Amino acid sequence: MVVNCTEIAVRELFPEALKSYQQRVNNICTCQRCLDDIVALALNYLPPHYVGSERGSIITSVDYQRLGGRTEVFARICQAIKVVYENPRHHIE
Numbered sequence: 001m002v003v004n005c006t007e008i009a010v011r012e013l014f015p016e017a018l019k020s021y022q023q024r025v026n027n028i029c030t031c032q033r034c035l036d037d038i039v040a041l042a043l044n045y046l047p048p049h050y051v052g053s054e055r056g057s058i059i060t061s062v063d064y065q066r067l068g069g070r071t072e073v074f075a076r077i078c079q080a081i082k083v084v085y086e087n088p089r090h091h092i093e
Contacts, residue, residue, distance in 0.1 A: 005049045009073050010042050025085065036084040038072050041080035046073065 010063075022028050 003051050006046050013074050018075050021081045034060045037084045038080045045076040
């Protein structure tokens with residue numbers, strides 16, 4: 001099984017980043033489309049890091065170092081939240 005450790009890192013930090021951003025900015029859309037757009041955009045900001053085994057995916061904390069650290073992943077998620085918030089692909093009422 002091939003696993004993208006970057007995706008694991010983004011999905012792991014996503015709830016915390018979203019909560020942090022929501023404390024500063026009101027009315028962030030949390031529909032599934034926007035959430036998926038945020039994750040996809042954050043992944044596009046970061047380099048992929050694939051491993052070919054479950055054992056490899058267990059060392060995600062080590063992969064944070066390869067991705068520029070936890071702070072870099074968190075910052076890229078927040079950057080993606082901002083972009084999607086300012087440019088949702090649907091009308092917000």
